Amino acid sequence: MSKTSANSMWGGRFxxxxxxxxxxxxxxxxxxxxxxxxxxxxxxxHAAMLAARGIITPEDAxxxxxxxxxxxxxxxxxxxxFSTALEDIHMNVExxxxxxxxxxxxRLHTARSRNDQxxxxxRLWVREQCDAAIAGLEALMRAFLxxxxxxxxxxxxxxxxxxxxxxxxxxxxxxxxxxxxxxxxSRFEDARRRMNECPLxxxxxAGTSFPIDRHMTAAALGFDxxxxxxxxxxxxxxxxxxxxxxxxxxxxxxxxxxxxxVIWSSAxxxxxxxxxxxxxxxxxxxxxxxPDAAELLRAKLGxxxxxTVALFTVMKGLPLTYSKDMQEDKEQVFDAADNLLxxxxxxxxxxxxxxxxxxxxxxxxxxxxxxxTDLADWLVRELDLPFREAHHVTGALVKLAEDKxxxxxxxxxxEMQKTHGQITEAVYSVLGVQNSVASRTSYGGTAPANVRxxxxxxxxxxx
Ligand code: ARG
Numbered sequence: 001m002s003k004t005s006a007n008s009m010w011g012g013r014f015x016x017x018x019x020x021x022x023x024x025x026x027x028x029x030x031x032x033x034x035x036x037x038x039x040x041x042x043x044x045x046h047a048a049m050l051a052a053r054g055i056i057t058p059e060d061a062x063x064x065x066x067x068x069x070x071x072x073x074x075x076x077x078x079x080x081x082f083s084t085a086l087e088d089i090h091m092n093v094e095x096x097x098x099x100x101x102x103x104x105x106x107r108l109h110t111a112r113s114r115n116d117q118x119x120x121x122x123r124l125w126v127r128e129q130c131d132a133a134i135a136g137l138e139a140l141m142r143a144f145l146x147x148x149x150x151x152x153x154x155x156x157x158x159x160x161x162x163x164x165x166x167x168x169x170x171x172x173x174x175x176x177x178x179x180x181x182x183x184x185x186s187r188f189e190d191a192r193r194r195m196n197e198c199p200l201x202x203x204x205x206a207g208t209s210f211p212i213d214r215h216m217t218a219a220a221l222g223f224d225x226x227x228x229x230x231x232x233x234x235x236x237x238x239x240x241x242x243x244x245x246x247x248x249x250x251x252x253x254x255x256x257x258x259x260x261x262v263i264w265s266s267a268x269x270x271x272x273x274x275x276x277x278x279x280x281x282x283x284x285x286x287x288x289x290x291p292d293a294a295e296l297l298r299a300k301l302g303x304x305x306x307x308t309v310a311l312f313t314v315m316k317g318l319p320l321t322y323s324k325d326m327q328e329d330k331e332q333v334f335d336a337a338d339n340l341l342x343x344x345x346x347x348x349x350x351x352x353x354x355x356x357x358x359x360x361x362x363x364x365x366x367x368x369x370x371x372x373t374d375l376a377d378w379l380v381r382e383l384d385l386p387f388r389e390a391h392h393v394t395g396a397l398v399k400l401a402e403d404k405x406x407x408x409x410x411x412x413x414x415e416m417q418k419t420h421g422q423i424t425e426a427v428y429s430v431l432g433v434q435n436s437v438a439s440r441t442s443y444g445g446t447a448p449a450n451v452r453x454x455x456x457x458x459x460x461x462x463x
Contacts, residue, residue, distance in 0.1 A: 005017050007085070007086075007087075008095070009086070009087075009091045009094070009095070017085075023084055023085060024084070026087060026324075027084045027087050027088065028087065028088045028089075028327050028330065029082050029083065029084055029086065029087060029088050029089060029092055030084070031330055031331050031334065032088050032089045032118075032121075032327075032330055033075075033082050033089050033092070034125070034330075034334060035089050035118075035121040035122065035125055035330075036072070036075045036089055036093065037072065037075075037076075038120070038121040038122075038124040038125050039089050039090060039093055039117070039121045040068050040069075040071060040072045040075075040093060041124065041221065042117065042120045042121055042124065042200060042221065043064075043068055043093070043108055043117075044064075044065055044068050044069075045200070045217045045220040045221050046108070046112055046200060046217060047061045047064040047065055047068075047108055048061060048065070048216075048220065049212060049213055049216045049217045049220070050107070050108075050110055050111065050210075050212070052213065052216060053210075053211050053212060053213055054211075055110055055111065055210050055211065055212070056104075056107045056110060059104075060104040060107050063101045063104045064097065064101065064104055064105065064107070064108050066101075067097045067100045067101040067105065068093070068097060070100055071093055071096050071097055071100070074096070080092075080096065083095070088114070088118075088327075089121070090114050090117050090118065090121075091114075094108060094109065110210060111201070111203060111208040111210035111212050112200070112201070112203060112208075113202075113203045113204035113205075113234070115202070115203070115204050115205060115234040115321070115322045116199050116200050116201060116202040116203055116204075116230075116233060116234055117200070118326075118327075119199040119200075119202070119233060119234050119236070120198065120199050120200045120221070122237075122239075122240065122329065122330065122333075123195055123198075123199065123239055124221065126195065126239055126240055126243050126333065126337075127192060127195060127196065127239075129243060129333075129337040129341070130188045130189075130191060130192040130195075130243060131192070132337075132341055133184075133185075133188045133246075133247070133250070133337075133340060133341065133344065134185055134188050134189060134192075136340075136341055136344035136345060136348070137181050137182075137184055137185040137188070137250070137344060138185065138462055139344070139345075139348050140181055140344055140347055140348045140351065141178050141181050141182060141185075141458065141462060142462060143347075143348045143351035143352045144174045144175070144177050144178045144181070144351055145174075145175075145178060145455055145458055145459060145462075146351075146352065147170070147171075147174040147351060147354065147356070148170075148171040148172075148174035148175045148178065148451060148454075148455050149171070149452075149455045150171075151169070151170035151171050151174070151356055151358070152169060152170075152171035152448045152451040152452050152455065153169055153171070153434075153437070153448035153451075154169060154170035154171070154356065154358050154361055154362070155167050155168075155169060155170075155361065155362045155365040155433045155434060155436075155437055156168060156169070156170050156173065156271065156361035156362070156364065156365050157361075157364045157365045157367075157368065157370055158173075158370075158446070162263075163368070164364070164365075164367065164368030164369075164370050165370065166370055166371075166373055166374075166436065167365040167366075167370050167371065167433040167436045167437050167446075168365075168437060168440075168446040169437050169446050169447075169448055169451055170356055170358075170361060171448065171451035171452075171455070172446040172450070172451050175451060175454050175455070175458075177253065177257055178454075178458055180253040181250070181253060182458075182461075183249075184246065184249060184250040184253060187245075187246035187249065187250075188243075188246050188250075191239065191242040191243055191246055193224075194238075194239070194242065195238075195239035195242070195243075196222075196223050196224045197218070197223055197224060197225055197226060197227045197228075198214065198217060198218035198221055198223035198225070198226045198227060199226075199227045199233035199234065199236070200214065200217050200218070200221070200226075201214035201217060201226060202227065202230035202231075202233035202234050203230065204234070204322075205230060205231055205234050205235075205320075205321040205322065206230055206231075207230040214226035231320050231321050232320075234321045234322045235318070235320050235321040235322055235326075237311070237315055237326060237329055240311060240329055240333050241308075241311060241312060241315065243333065243336075243337070244304070244307055244308040244311055244332070244333060244336055245308060247304050247308070247336050247337070247340045248301065248304050248305045248308045248336075250340060250344075251300050251301040251304040251305070251339075251340060251343060252301055252305075254297050254300065254301070254343050254344070254347050255297065255298045255299075255300065255301040257347065257351075258294040258295065258297035258298035258347070259294075259298050261274065261291055261294040261350065261354075262291050262294050262295060262298065265289070265291050265294075269360070269364070270357055270360045271356065271357055271360055271361055271364070272354055272355065272356050272357060273354075273355045273357065274289070274291055274293075274294070274350060274353065274354060275350075275353030275354070275355070277349065277353055278291075278293045278294075278346070278349060278350045278353055279291060279292070279293075280292040293346050293350060294350065296346075297343050297346060297347060297350075300339050300340070300342075300343045303335060303336070303339055304336045304339055304340060307332035307333065307335055307336040308332075308336070310328075310332045311328075311329055311332050311333070314326070314328050314329065315329075362433065365433045366407060366433050367407065369398045369401065369402075369407065369408055370433065370436070371408060371409075371430065371431050371432070371433060371436045372394050372395075372397075372398055372408065373394075374430040374431065374435070374436045374439070375394045375397065375408060375427065375430060375431060376390040376391050376393075376394040377390070377430070378426075378427055378430045379393055379394065379420070379423075382424075382426065382427075383420070383422050383423070393419055393420045396419045397411060397416060397419055400415060400419065408431050409428060409431040409432065413425055413427075
């Protein structure tokens with residue numbers, strides 16, 4: 001179509017076509033061609049419904065259906081010339097349908113508008129991304145479970161402020177992420193459930209006078225029901241905002257573990273070794289193994305959260321119903337979804353391949369007076385000291401060890417008794433990191449027995 005002739009879809013009242021710049025800013029085909037499968041699926045359901053309700057003839061519906069199938073094949077083959085003059089995927093598909101089947105193509109848009117059409121297409125697309133995110137999260141949870149099971153009783157330092165706090169188990173640390181990703185999964189499931197209403201049939205904004213059957217199209221497209229308010233149907237993008245919000249929280253979790261991998265794989269920590277498959281070398285420093293994938297994952301939240309903020313900003317303050325601003329929804333969501341799914345897959349691979357350095361973990365767990373709390377607890381339990389006093393006595397013993405340049409278990413009984421006369425030999429049993437973690441059997445605590453039970457729980461949940 002030449003730039004000076006009026007648009008064949010809506011140009012009836014126009015005598016001239018758009019300026020080239022207008023066409024450039026207006027067109028979405030450059031990105032919304034990704035919605036082609038959803039657009040065609042929606043149109044086929046719409047045409048079948050129109051025929052079932054006697055709004056178009058069965059012959060026209062059959063021609064439309066066969067024509068749309070051909071268009072879908074052409075697009076899938078990469079054999080389709082997308083046109084900017086035709087603005088978007090909806091008009092590109094319809095124009096090609098007209099080339100293929102002629103006049104009946106013009107009946108497809110009966111009782112429909114691009115407003116409910118795009119709301120439908122985009123919802124179908126986001127719904128698929130929810131399913132993909134859920135599957136990606138399940139695979140990732142399984143990878144973390146594998147690590148947790150293997151290292152249920154490996155001891156490592158637990159940190160607060162990135163300072164050694166108390167010994168914990170590797171399995172427990174891995175399971176912390178399983179809990180996070182399970183919540184992420186439930187957020188996508190929840191969003192999917194809420195978005196699973198079909199906007200098709202809201203038409204431009206007010207509904208239609210044609211005797212359509214919205215329940216029929218909703219069911220055909222796998223929705224639980226049609227949306228209940230036509231104005232809301234064409235102006236709602238909550239489903240995309242919810243998807244992005246869930247994606248941003250999930251990417252935050254990915255980013256946090258990515259950061260731990262970066263720290264843990266450093267020469268200073270040596271807690272883990274990332275596989276060659278997920279490391280890169282340096283072109284100048286031959287000794288280097290860089291955790292590039294983890295760093296990129298740490299950064300992915302930046303763009304996913306950026307997309308989230310962008311779409312919230314687009315939507316805020318928009319009057320009902322559709323405004324063209326809303327065309328700006330797609331690129332953000334596409335980019336966020338692509339990067340989230342890539343991030344989930346990359347993290348799954350990294351976690352599966354990850355080798356924990358059990359010796360380094362245990363050595364680090366023993367350093368830094370990590371069993372000081374166990375000592376204080378022992379003083380409370382065995383000597384009946386009030387916790388505050390026990391804390392004080394322990395602090396003095398830590399100071400003593402620090403001054404001597406040794407760890408708590410290296411202090412002699414005589415030295416300990418100088419600080420508190422009633423301390424006995426038995427105290428040494430709680431100063432070892434293995435005893436420390438084994439004793440943390442409170443619900444949700446780090447004890448290996450708890451870890452193993454929780455691994456079983458998650459295996460059952462994931463099936
Ligand atoms: N390309 C448009 C979008 O993505 C489709 C809807 C156009 N509707 C309209 N009334 N101009 O939002």
